[in-house]
Amino acid sequence: MSIDVEQLKAGVDLVAVVRQYVKLRKSGREFEGLCPFHAESTPSFTVIPHKGFVHCFGCGAHHDVIGFVQAITGADFHGACAQLGARDYQAAREGVRREVEAPLEGKWVALMPVPEDAPDLMAGNGWTVPIWNPKTSKLRRMKPTRVDAYHGADGALLGYVLRCDFPDHDTGKPRKWTPQVTWCVGEDGKRQWCLQAFPEPRPLLGLDALAAKPNAPVLVVEGEKCRAAGAGAWPQYAVVAWPGGSNGMGKVDWAPLAGREVVLWPDADDAGRKAMLGHCNDAGDVTPGVAMYAARSAARSIRLIDSSGMPKGWDIADALNVDGWAPRQLAAWAAARVIDVTVLPA
Ligand SMILES: [Zn+2]
Structure with a gap:
């Protein structure tokens, strides 16, 4: 396929295209907004329609319309041209403007597993590619301190926290x-990384480990950091965590715990124990914990590592990474503290 690039560019409204991703304000003959390619709080990103390019005075990003679409969607050259040729931006201009101001929540559907042709989430130097936030209708790059990939039992990528x-x-x-980040398709068929939770029931972190070690006991910890610490230290366990914290527990698919020996490791505080064991308020309302979900999923056994008496909030990552415990030392400590769990009737 050959593309008449000049004709394509001449037929496309640069400002309307950019407006799909960036809130713009007119400034003389130009438009300006917050740069989607670097984090900033005052606008240094400029659209110069009569010259046919965008330029950021903060990070130096400089693109024509095709390059802009490539950079912002992760598409290759032909993909960007197809996106531009496929739509009549000029006619859609008013509609786009309305859409940018209206919340787009719910219009993006996560695709799991992530297709192999999706661009990498991480762009290098610790930054993500631009991620669309459906709640604010804004696209932004982020520099996370942790990136945890969720994989299915077959190892396929499902998304990130x-x-x-x-x-x-x-x-x-x-x-x-x-935040959970998933590869989503929008109503118009557009695909991009979005700040969009996994579809429910959400996957556990460590499904690949569960599948790879079908007879291993399962260690359930709270949070991605603990999961990484536990998986690194204790290869004899399949270590799992769940997305969304204590409020997200009920939205998770716990079925993969069926038939497994489950060991729960709560953070050493009240919230940590409640997350694992659930709790019952004075009115008798039961809030389920991981133990109850494991029981409902027909786990073979459920035990708990009693971390009471340890510093508030202390967890397996603190033990290994902060306190410098050796895995064997930690295993010995944990073995002396394992107790059977009585699951509250829900
Ligand atoms: Zn910039």
Whole structure:
């Protein structure tokens, strides 16, 4: 296929294309907005329609319309041309403008597994490629402190949970954010990485380990960091965690625990124990924990490593990475603290 690039570019409205991804404000003959290619709080990204390119004075990004679509969607040259040729942006201009201002939540559907031709989420130097946030209708790159890939039993990529650390906007105190990122298709067929949770029931982290070690006991820990620490230290276990924290537990597919010996490792605080064991309030309302989901999924046995008395919030990652415990030392400690779990009736 040969493409008449000049004709394609002449027939496309650069501003309308860019507006699909970036909120723009007119400034003389140009338009400006927050750069989608680097993190910034004041606009240095400029669209120069009469010259036919975009330019960022912050990071130096410089593209014509085809290059812009390539950079922002991860498409190759032909893919970008196809996207541009496939639509009448000029006619869609008003519609696009309305859409950018209206929330797009719910219009993106995660594809699992992620197709092999999807671009890598990480662009290098610790930055992601631009990720679409359907709730804010904004595209942004992120520099996460952790990137955990979720894989299916067959090893196929399902999506990611990122961890981003940042100071609180008001108090300056450190905060963390652990969004799920999935490869999604939009209503118009467009595909991109989105801040969109896994479809429910959501996958466990470590399905590949569960499948690879069908007879191994399963260690359930809270959070991606603990899962990585546990998996690295204890290869005799299939170590799993779940996405979405304690509030997301009920949205997870726990069925892969069927028939398995399950060992729960709670964070050493009240919230950690509640997450694993569930709890019952004064009115008698039961909030299920992992133990109950494991029981409902017909786990063969359910035990708990009693971490009470350890520092508040202490977990397997603290033991290995902060306190410097050797895996064997930790195993000996844990073996002395394993107790059987009585599952509350739900
Ligand atoms: Zn920039």
